[in-house]
Amino acid sequence: MSIHSNKQVHEEEHALIERAKTEPEAFGMLYESYLDRIYRYVYYRVGNTQDAEDITARVFFKALTHLGSYRHQGLPFSAWLYRIAHNQVANFHRDNSRYQETSLESLTLPGEASRQPLPENESADQQELAYLLSLVRDLPAYQRELLILKAVDNLSNQEIAVIMRRSESAIKSLYHRVLRSLRARMEAQHGQRNL
Numbered sequence: 001m002s003i004h005s006n007k008q009v010h011e012e013e014h015a016l017i018e019r020a021k022t023e024p025e026a027f028g029m030l031y032e033s034y035l036d037r038i039y040r041y042v043y044y045r046v047g048n049t050q051d052a053e054d055i056t057a058r059v060f061f062k063a064l065t066h067l068g069s070y071r072h073q074g075l076p077f078s079a080w081l082y083r084i085a086h087n088q089v090a091n092f093h094r095d096n097s098r099y100q101e102t103s104l105e106s107l108t109l110p111g112e113a114s115r116q117p118l119p120e121n122e123s124a125d126q127q128e129l130a131y132l133l134s135l136v137r138d139l140p141a142y143q144r145e146l147l148i149l150k151a152v153d154n155l156s157n158q159e160i161a162v163i164m165r166r167s168e169s170a171i172k173s174l175y176h177r178v179l180r181s182l183r184a185r186m187e188a189q190h191g192q193r194n195l
Contacts, residue, residue, distance in 0.1 A: 014072050021067050031060055034078055037153060038085050044148050045089045054093055059085045079159040082149070086163050135185050143178050150175055 011031060019026035038059055043052035062084050136147060140162065149155045149163060157175070161168040 010076070013077055017067070017070065017072065017077055019069075027064055027067065030063075030077065034081055035060075037078065038135070039079055041082060041153060042085055042089060044152065045145070046092060051092065055088050055117065058088050062088070075159060075162055078155070079162040081111060082153075082155070082159065082163040086145075132182065132186060135182055139178065143174070146171070146175060146178065 016026055016029060035056070039052060039056045042055045042059070043049070046052050046055060059081065063081055070077075073155075108135055136144060139147070146160065148165065149160045157164075157168050157171045161171045164171065
C-alpha cells in the first residue's frame with residue numbers, strides 16, 4: 001500500500017469515527033471492521049469463548065460510550081480499541097483472581113478447522129514448533145502479550161506502545177530481546193540433540 005493510499009485510508013477511518021459519534025450505523029461499521037481482531041486478542045488472553053465474548057462486548061460498549069471523547073492522534077482507531085481491551089482483560093483477571101491464557105499451541109479460533117497432525121506425519125519440524133511454543137508459554141505475561149500483538153495481530157510497534165503504555169523504542173527493544181532469547185534457547189536445544 002502506498003503512502004498516499006495509506007493516508008487516504010486513515011482519513012476515511014477518521015471521517016467514519018467522527019460520523020459514528022452521532023450516527024449509530026457508522027459505529028456499526030467500525031464494530032464490524034474490528035470485532036474479529038479484538039475478539040481474537042481477548043480470547044488469547046482469557047482462554048475461553050464465553051469470557052472472550054463477554055469482554056469483547058464490554059470493550060465495544062465502552063468504546064461506544066466514550067467515543068465522544070476520542071481524539072485522533074495519528075494512530076489507527078484499533079490502537080484505542082486494543083487499549084480498552086487490554087484494560088478490560090486486566091480487570092477480568094483482577095476481578096477473578098486468576099490468570100489463564102490459551103496455549104499458543106492452539107492459535108485457531110473456535111469453529112476453525114482442526115489442524116491436528118496425524119501421528120504418522122509428526123516430523124522434526126513439528127517437534128521444534130512444539131518446543132518453541134513451550135518456550136513461549138514460559139515467557140512472562142507481558143512478553144507473551146507482545147508476541148500476540150506483533151505476530152498474531154500484526155500490529156505496528158507504535159500501536160503496541162499505545163496498548164502496553166510503553167515507548168515505541170522500548171517495544172522494539174523488548175521484541176528483539178524476546179526473539180533473541182527464544183532463538184538462543186532453540187539453538188541450545190539443537191546443540192543438546194546433536195551431542
